[in-house]
Amino acid sequence: MGYDTEVLVLGGGSTGCGIARDLAMRGLEVTLVERGNLTHGTTGRMHGLLHSGGRYAVSDRASATECIEENEVLRDIAGHCVELTGGLFVQRPEDPDSYFREKLEGCRECGIPTRALSGREAREIEPYLANDVKRAIEVPDGAVDPFRLCVANALDAQIHGARIETHAEVIDLLREGDDVYGVRVRHDSGPGRRTHGVPGSTEEITAEYVVNATGAWAGQIAAMADLEVAVRPSKGVMTIMNVRQVDTVINRCRPKGDADIIVPHETTAILGTTDEEVTDPDDYPEEEWEVDMMIDTLSELVPILSEARTIRSFWGVRPLYEPPGRATEDPTDITRDFFLLDHDERDGVSGVASIVGGKLTTYRAMAEEIADHVCAELGVDATCATAEEPLPGSENLERLEDGMDEFGLRSPIARRSTKRLGSRSRDVLETDEPNPVICACEGVTRAEVQDAISQSGTDLNAVRIRTRASMGNCQGGFCCGPMANELHPEYDEETVREALDDLFDERWKGQRHALWGEQLSQAMLNYALHATTMNRDRDPANAGPSALETGSESLEYAAFDAGEGQ
């Protein structure tokens, strides 16, 4: 029943996985628990921007400086997770000249390399920019795949001996007197790799030190031990386009505002975003006007967006935090800096710290600072190596580029697969077995899907974030079934069907916000395909065993909104 570890990290987002990797590399014994799959919270719900720091160069120079430093580190250690797209801050005629100058000066002072471009030069780089854009500033923004980055950190932590438990929700933070000594978790399907159908269980995990890295949920976790962490969760919408309308990150160069960034992300482009405070990070409205505003406003920069199709929209919740006493009104004014809350120093409760605020680009630096703190608390003398040691998949990438191997695949598929797998390509893709393409939208082959299954069990959403299978323009219409089929014969039919249901539910969740035009045709095609080939048009009220077991007569619509892994 009891399990004891040296350091327990709560939260499988970029911060938690970064901390787990850092501590594991320093030789500590680490356990990480996450209630969903990795990236389930905010990490998997961001726009994929690898900041150059340009966005903060006027308002928050400390963050900007940190961003450009970490941007350069990630290019080295996480080459297979980032794409050096470059970025532009684009000024429209109605945007203030003064701000353009401030942006240039700010970038210069923060050490962010820039180049000022005329509107014409900017359009040479991105032909779909509006004809009347006035000027632009080129910065080294990039794109980062948060899923791949997070998984690579977790994988490396495991390689260094860490235990990573997904689908393990913290139901209690264990406190005795003024000491927090562990947690109780509920395993969705037993400990270890997820297997649908295995009955749930609870486990008590004790630790010498607990790190609460649950971001927007940090307040809820802390409250379990009667600690107060005043996170101010703020939601933002992101809309995914079917193709890359741009190959460069496009920022609007004006003081602040919603809908001011387009990030090329893998085969798609992601439009973002809004910034609105919410009370509960698990329950907030997802509204149509937010999506409309993304498309309308960003079409001012890239007009073809108004005609292009969106394949889904999703909302993420920023884990914003303000130290007591600041009381900023507008969430856009809350600092993006991160805070390490040492509850011993703050509340007189030992054995636990919370980490709040921050952003994905600087996850490694945050993790380093926390790991330093944990080592100091535990009296361990070990230095951080995460800025130098490449993540699994990012070793010797130059050599990989030179000797680009096709592994018997068609060239665009080989290119995308190799980009995703990095230096693991040969291990994963070289096979004597038939290796058909499972997901044609993203070019994912059986070998890559099987590699993901070997890491994550029957959790097809975990396969999805590792491979991008089902994340393309048909949103899993053609590949969800074949993906589930890959679980067989290792897993039986009932298990495979449950895994498929989970994947379908998750894919449908975001598509609900894109049902017009071609994407509506797509949804109808998917519906017809699944109805005719898998009888999925049966009455959903009679679909799952849960409805029978609970005897409930009406559908629980709220369940559809609860997200992945239900």
Added chain:
Amino acid sequence: MSNTDRPTDEGVPDEQSRDDGEFEPIQVFPEAEEMDLRPGADDCYKCSTCDTNCPVAEVDDEFPGPKFQGPEQWRLKRQDDHDIDESVMKCSNCMRCDSACPSEVPLSQMHNTARGEYVEENMTKLSREYLRNRMLANYRRLAPLGAAFPRTANFVMGLSITKWLGEKTMGITSERELPAFATETFREWWRKRGGPAVHDENNRIAYFHGCYANYNTPEVAKALVRVYEQFGYEVLVPEQHCSGTPMFANGMLEDARRSAETNVRELAAAIDDGADVVASCSSCSMSIRQEYPELFDFEGTDEVATNTWDAVEYLRVHEDLEAALADASVDDGRFEEFAYHAPCHARNQGLDGQTIELLELIDGVEAHDVGDSCSGISGTYGWKEENYETSMKIGKEMFEHMADADATAGLTECPTCSMQMEHGTGYEITHTLEILEAALVGTNPTAEST
């Protein structure tokens, strides 16, 4: 991405004040090979109807089909990627996917562009395949040689040693008979004839005869002239190059561009002189109407595309062709029963029904539609050694239907379809315009010898 700091602020280039001349003005219309068709991939929702309509995919399991060649490949591509998959060279450019798509994805435009990029970036310019394809694509440049000495050329081409050499050295299949050159080209005949027999500046057509009707089947071109003159049209025969069809199909977009530039210029001038453009070859009209505006933007491209017609279609729209044919009869043993094949490129223009409808009206002529399959030759495609077998597999359905039809002669509007029909059945193949000539002008046109 530059990593060097440049002086900021005062160094910000301003659109107006900038005149150091180092910047080329942005090309409003980028070169076709640099076209970015990713936005067009937007419209594909993967229903796969194009794949089920692709004649190559039907017989070749290795060919991934138009959905992959088009929207999927463009979606997976990055701006700086140049590795187009080689399978694009297996596409025959029949363009049936264009008509099949319920969502108006510009499939053949994507294929043409991808093929152009593949040939430019991935094919060695000294390879046998490149040279062979370049030669086949530029038939118009070789044909004048053959046409200058037609009897010698036909004799040499017919020799088995020539065919053997063709296959061994160039990869041109020895299975096929090279098309015979006419002893007199259409343009030679036209010059000798002294040009048009009817003059009417208010009623003009400009005839785009293409290469085949000029060098190989001038009887088709002459039939067009006589039928149009019968309706009172003044026929212009402007200077012209190859329509570009074989060049698109071989990814030789630069060659196609040069030819198209001449054609657009000459045809636009004819349009300015009051003419509409008509073509007797269904691939020529297809190329001018659809591919030119998709791939090029010379001045007048759209105007030429809008004013170009299939020769029979034009008469159906502008004249009471039905009434004229209803009164006509043909009493000539050569024109009785036909097995009719609608070429893919006629089908794509929505013209696949017109020939059967028209011939039903003519007393003494019977045409049997052999169905909607592709003939399989697709221009130069079936001439390549490596494609011969695929080409014949695709054509099998048409051959069988021709054999089953109550006819011993073939009929079509596409030169290479007619080669395939003849090759697969041994039938003599006629062009629809020749029947219209027989019905409307008479069956003894040789009376007008010059």
